[in-house]
Amino acid sequence: MESNKVAEQLQEYFQSIGNNRKVLTVSPDELIPLMYRLRDEYEFNYLTDETAVDYGDYFEVIYNLSRVPQGDILMVKTKVDKEKAEVPSVFEVWPGAIWFEREIFDLLGIKFTNHPDLRRILLDDSFEGHPLRKDFQWVGGREV
Amino acid sequence: MLRTEEFTLNMGPQHPATHGVLRLILHLDGETIVKVEPVVGYLHRGIEKLAEARTYTQVIPYTDRLDYLAAMLNNLGYVQAVEKLMGIEIPERAEYIRIIVSEMSRIASHCIAVGTYALDLGGFTGFMYPFREREKLMDMFEMISGSRMTHSYMRIGGVAADLPEEFYPAIKKFLKEFPSCVDEYDGLITGNEIFQARTKGVGVLSQEKAVQYSISGPTLRGSGVNYDLRKARPYGIYDRFDFEVPVGEKGDCFDRYYCRIQEMRQSHRIIEQALEQLEELPGGPVMAKVPKVLKPPKGEVYHEIEGAKGILGYYVVSDGTTKPYRVHIRRPSFINLDLLDEMCRGWKIADVVAILGSIDIVLGEVDC
Amino acid sequence: MENIFVNISGSIRELIGVLGLPPLFNEAVMITVKVTGILLFIVLNALWLVYMERKVAGYIQCRYGPNRVGPKGLLQTAADISKLISKEIIIPSGADKILFLLAPVLIFTPPLMVFMVVPFGQNMAAVDLNIGVFYFLAVASLSTVIFWIAGWASNNKYSLLGGMRVVAQMISYELPMVLAVLGVVMITGTLNMSDIVRAQENLWFIFAQPVAFLIYFIAGVAECNRVPFDLTEGESEIVAGPFTEYSGMGFALFFLAEYTNVMLVSFMAATLFLGGWLAPFGLTIIPGWAWMLIKVYIMIFLFMWLRWTYPRVRVDQLMGFGWKVLVPLSLANIFITGVAIKVLDKMGW
Amino acid sequence: MVCLEERSIGMEIKKDLQTKHPVEDLTDDPVIIEQVKRTITLAPLEKILNLARSNSLWPMTFGLACCAIEMMAAGGPRFDLARFGYEVFRPSPRQADVMIIAGTITKKMAPFVKRLYEQMPEPKWVVAMGSCAISGGPFVDSYSVVPGADKLLPVDVYIPGCPPRPDALIHGMLLLKEKVKNPKVVEEKPWKAIK
Numbered sequence A: 001m002e003s004n005k006v007a008e009q010l011q012e013y014f015q016s017i018g019n020n021r022k023v024l025t026v027s028p029d030e031l032i033p034l035m036y037r038l039r040d041e042y043e044f045n046y047l048t049d050e051t052a053v054d055y056g057d058y059f060e061v062i063y064n065l066s067r068v069p070q071g072d073i074l075m076v077k078t079k080v081d082k083e084k085a086e087v088p089s090v091f092e093v094w095p096g097a098i099w100f101e102r103e104i105f106d107l108l109g110i111k112f113t114n115h116p117d118l119r120r121i122l123l124d125d126s127f128e129g130h131p132l133r134k135d136f137q138w139v140g141g142r143e144v
Numbered sequence B: 001m002l003r004t005e006e007f008t009l010n011m012g013p014q015h016p017a018t019h020g021v022l023r024l025i026l027h028l029d030g031e032t033i034v035k036v037e038p039v040v041g042y043l044h045r046g047i048e049k050l051a052e053a054r055t056y057t058q059v060i061p062y063t064d065r066l067d068y069l070a071a072m073l074n075n076l077g078y079v080q081a082v083e084k085l086m087g088i089e090i091p092e093r094a095e096y097i098r099i100i101v102s103e104m105s106r107i108a109s110h111c112i113a114v115g116t117y118a119l120d121l122g123g124f125t126g127f128m129y130p131f132r133e134r135e136k137l138m139d140m141f142e143m144i145s146g147s148r149m150t151h152s153y154m155r156i157g158g159v160a161a162d163l164p165e166e167f168y169p170a171i172k173k174f175l176k177e178f179p180s181c182v183d184e185y186d187g188l189i190t191g192n193e194i195f196q197a198r199t200k201g202v203g204v205l206s207q208e209k210a211v212q213y214s215i216s217g218p219t220l221r222g223s224g225v226n227y228d229l230r231k232a233r234p235y236g237i238y239d240r241f242d243f244e245v246p247v248g249e250k251g252d253c254f255d256r257y258y259c260r261i262q263e264m265r266q267s268h269r270i271i272e273q274a275l276e277q278l279e280e281l282p283g284g285p286v287m288a289k290v291p292k293v294l295k296p297p298k299g300e301v302y303h304e305i306e307g308a309k310g311i312l313g314y315y316v317v318s319d320g321t322t323k324p325y326r327v328h329i330r331r332p333s334f335i336n337l338d339l340l341d342e343m344c345r346g347w348k349i350a351d352v353v354a355i356l357g358s359i360d361i362v363l364g365e366v367d368c
Numbered sequence C: 001m002e003n004i005f006v007n008i009s010g011s012i013r014e015l016i017g018v019l020g021l022p023p024l025f026n027e028a029v030m031i032t033v034k035v036t037g038i039l040l041f042i043v044l045n046a047l048w049l050v051y052m053e054r055k056v057a058g059y060i061q062c063r064y065g066p067n068r069v070g071p072k073g074l075l076q077t078a079a080d081i082s083k084l085i086s087k088e089i090i091i092p093s094g095a096d097k098i099l100f101l102l103a104p105v106l107i108f109t110p111p112l113m114v115f116m117v118v119p120f121g122q123n124m125a126a127v128d129l130n131i132g133v134f135y136f137l138a139v140a141s142l143s144t145v146i147f148w149i150a151g152w153a154s155n156n157k158y159s160l161l162g163g164m165r166v167v168a169q170m171i172s173y174e175l176p177m178v179l180a181v182l183g184v185v186m187i188t189g190t191l192n193m194s195d196i197v198r199a200q201e202n203l204w205f206i207f208a209q210p211v212a213f214l215i216y217f218i219a220g221v222a223e224c225n226r227v228p229f230d231l232t233e234g235e236s237e238i239v240a241g242p243f244t245e246y247s248g249m250g251f252a253l254f255f256l257a258e259y260t261n262v263m264l265v266s267f268m269a270a271t272l273f274l275g276g277w278l279a280p281f282g283l284t285i286i287p288g289w290a291w292m293l294i295k296v297y298i299m300i301f302l303f304m305w306l307r308w309t310y311p312r313v314r315v316d317q318l319m320g321f322g323w324k325v326l327v328p329l330s331l332a333n334i335f336i337t338g339v340a341i342k343v344l345d346k347m348g349w
Numbered sequence D: 001m002v003c004l005e006e007r008s009i010g011m012e013i014k015k016d017l018q019t020k021h022p023v024e025d026l027t028d029d030p031v032i033i034e035q036v037k038r039t040i041t042l043a044p045l046e047k048i049l050n051l052a053r054s055n056s057l058w059p060m061t062f063g064l065a066c067c068a069i070e071m072m073a074a075g076g077p078r079f080d081l082a083r084f085g086y087e088v089f090r091p092s093p094r095q096a097d098v099m100i101i102a103g104t105i106t107k108k109m110a111p112f113v114k115r116l117y118e119q120m121p122e123p124k125w126v127v128a129m130g131s132c133a134i135s136g137g138p139f140v141d142s143y144s145v146v147p148g149a150d151k152l153l154p155v156d157v158y159i160p161g162c163p164p165r166p167d168a169l170i171h172g173m174l175l176l177k178e179k180v181k182n183p184k185v186v187e188e189k190p191w192k193a194i195k
Helices: A003-011 A028-040 A097-108 B047-051 B057-064 B071-086 B092-120 B124-145 B167-190 B193-199 B207-212 B218-222 B253-280 B332-344 B349-359 B363-367 C004-018 C023-060 C076-085 C097-106 C109-115 C132-140 C143-153 C157-188 C193-199 C210-223 C249-273 C288-307 C315-346 D030-039 D044-055 D066-075 D110-119 D131-135 D166-181
Strands: A023-025 A046-055 A058-066 A073-081 A086-088 A111-113 B007-011 B023-029 B032-039 B299-306 B311-318 B324-330 D098-102 D125-129 D157-159
Touching: A028 A058, A028 A073, A028 A086, A046 A097, A046 B299, A046 B311, A046 B324, A058 B311, A073 A086, A073 B299, A097 A111, A097 B332, B007 C157, B023 B349, B032 B332, B032 B349, B047 B057, B047 B324, B057 B071, B057 B324, B071 B092, B071 B299, B071 B311, B092 B124, B092 B167, B092 B253, B092 B349, B124 B167, B124 D066, B167 B193, B167 B253, B193 B253, B193 B349, B207 B218, B207 B332, B218 B253, B218 B349, B253 B349, B332 B349, B332 B363, C004 C023, C023 C076, C023 C109, C023 C249, C023 C288, C076 C249, C076 D044, C097 C143, C097 C249, C109 C132, C109 C143, C109 C249, C132 C157, C132 C193, C132 C249, C143 C157, C143 C249, C157 C193, C157 C210, C157 C249, C157 C315, C193 C249, C210 C249, C210 C288, C210 C315, C249 C288, D044 D166, D066 D098, D066 D125, D066 D166, D098 D110, D098 D166, D125 D131, D125 D166, D157 D166
Parallel strands: A023 A073, A086 A111, D098 D125, D125 D157
Antiparallel strands: A046 A058, A058 A073, B007 B023, B023 B032, B299 B311, B311 B324
16 A cells, blocks of 8 residues: 555665565554654554564564454565564554464574563474474474 | 452363354453453464465365355455465456355354354353254255365455356345344344343443554444444455444444344345356356466565454465475464453453353454 | 041051050050151152153153163162161261261151151041141251251361351242242141141142242242252352262152151141142042152152252352242232232121 | 273273183182172173163263264254263263263373373263274374374274264264173174164
8 A cells, every 4th residue: 555655754764674565664662652753653553463484594573453343454574684583562553463472482482572472372382492483393293 | 348359260172152163261250250361272273383384275164264154254264365476357247156155154253253252151042043044055065165164265356166057046035034033033032031131231342442552343433433344345246245233322232143144135135146247257267368377576465354253364475386485374363362351351251251242253264 | 448547547456456456555556656657658649750850850851860770760768778788887087986877867867756746638538637827837957957067067077167057058949939828827727737738728728828828939949959959069160068978878868868858848838738638629540649640649659740840059049039029029919818818808708 | 983992991881700800810719709790790681781871871971072062963963862861961970871972082182181080970971973983084294193093982882984974973982882782792793783
């Protein structure tokens, strides 16, 4: 939608903002101010989806924001390298992110700073390793 | 000094009212709830990891088993996401078949939602009547796709097969009887004073909190937010049909329940219009020209549809090979559940069951 | 046909009298014969009611009830009960063993004791107490304690919750029941069951005291823990209430006791309000005790009909309804009956 | 084809007595062998009780996934499980006879399945409904799924299908009824049970 328009306007505030093919990319440290601005000024008041992908040596965290009830949608992405996987939590901007981020932490092992209670949600607490990482090894139940 | 202690009660993974294997740790002060702690993950089958080891078409049967009450809608979401990624145009006839079949699936899902809600509140007969209608829908699904619940009927680029001849008389008969059946539910469940006493004013969810906590579907519309993706951001050919979006006022359990009853009536209207327009269409193909082995271009897509429980989104990343690099599913039941804690505070145990029933979650979708 | 049972008991009395034993012994034998007769009647009826409930539930929910076990499914309850007899009885660790095993045994005594007083037909009451109604109300409230024992002894949080709910519900619904029955007693002036029935010669009390009948019926539903007041065994909330931990015969006794309570309340409703063994419009071709059974089964069908249409009430709504609606209503009913009796006396009836 | 399985852990009814009594390899103390032979035998009373047990198998409300919806449909108006007297779905394991495992058992759920099985009073049976309960089904090579219920519990009847139709579940329950009525049918002539 109008992601490139949003990108130019925000150019002067956040240098790290980029826009390739209608997706806003921003660095993790400027994430929260950008999110606040997107929510207040551009009334993206609804975080529909927050997920993450493991691209080998770096993680990419993807936020999809939309306007309720108009319905436009915007995708914002941040990149963080694999060792120190540390992303600020958008819990204070949209409280709905609490379970999204717990699931990402559980399945991919990305820590979210100042998240109210970052624990495993889907897997057993005694489960070691994060399944959705590309280098996750496990033995299936298929008797070959 | 008389000191009353809080005690924790475990509405464990096996409980008649938790719609599957959800565990609620209730911190109680007598019968009133102090804190609710939902524990999920007892049905986590790792579908997102399995999808990474399957080809694009092989992922479709996994999407059936997510929200196993409305399997067609799950297929629709995934298939439209991949079509958007590959830029495929599907034939007109397939579009209409998809709309008819997914609205039927929505009615079947709401039938169960209404039925189990009456069962949770103790009305066993209110559970049986919607199941009778659902059996008729099951027969029609079996005619179309060969299976009652896990259809895997939609393919990337269209639908698996055209509608059989005996489907049309069956759907017409169903469409004639269905409104009187919904009025019957009204009489049996909605008009029941004890049902109203148990649901009116219970578990109120305000509009701002619902939007902040990214709640979606009848739960969001019950609080008065008019946000239905079929109207807000029409996908497929939903803009050719006219239907209203039922919206509640006070956001209590009754409004959420009543939104579902109204939505059944609206889906009934959509199917009627879609059937008329389908009959005028010349008999074209139902499957676009799609290569046997799908190799979508490198890239990613995020596509959302209005599922039976809420906004069902698919985020597919492809790296050019035949297997998706990453499939993430935005599951409405999973997100609608995180607000259960605030909504249940101060109410009784019986209300936790009522509120959980009104949010209408399916554990296959919560745990993915 | 009218008093076939009276003749049977008379012939048994002569049979024993012939032996020339001391009269006290005759009395004891007569009482044991009556007790076994009533116990047999209760157990058979309870078995039959379980089957009837499942069939009625089936037809209300547009499906068949059990019809495969035995002719038309009649042996279904027999199969259930004999299966439950042969089940292993598990006593949970930490449970209060004596009380845990005592509760199912005790659950049958209050209804059995009250059945001694119920007039099955023309002077066919086992013991014709002259304070029958008072005895009924006193003993019927004993089952509250037994449910509470079961709830407490099974060392399970759900049973504890169920037990607490039982005490709250049954006590707060004793009061409207007593006050409703008081309306009837004021008109007849006697507490003897048979006299109350005889007093309804020309006008059944259901027409004289419609409000009292309604209150009695609602309080009766609450006494037997039937839907819409089945909070003790709130299936979807607290699993199975006080008898979550009971398996095998323990559960079977609770299961049957519920139906005995329903039968008891229906018998009382029939005697107090529906004119007991009096035939309506003088159709005496059917014997009195058969009329009594017909009325009881109509009431039981009402209980079942209620169960398969209404959801469950919440705890505080239950208490609110009991105290804020039923009790004032029954007090007003007593006041109006009192005034009406005085006015009718003045007009010389 | 619904197939009947001899229980992997030898439960209450032993084989006929002419062959070596299994208790003999447990202990060689003649007194105990005598006692065991005298008590555990297929007395006529046991036959009648088995007949009663087979006609009133109370399943436990224990739905895990999609098969649970088909189990509810089996109890529904059209495929009426009540005709056989099996529609009394008891929520508490204490009062249930049959545990119908309807759905996928995950590793997080496995201890609870085991505990529920142990809480059920003897004699109890297990029906594995759906291919997830039989062998992990479509999720067999997932990291968090137990491949099959027989890894945890002795299973009596396997009902294939994903999800099996409600009448397949009823067929499975009737097979269980045959097995409960005459436990020997499993060893000698299983095809007799599948009329």
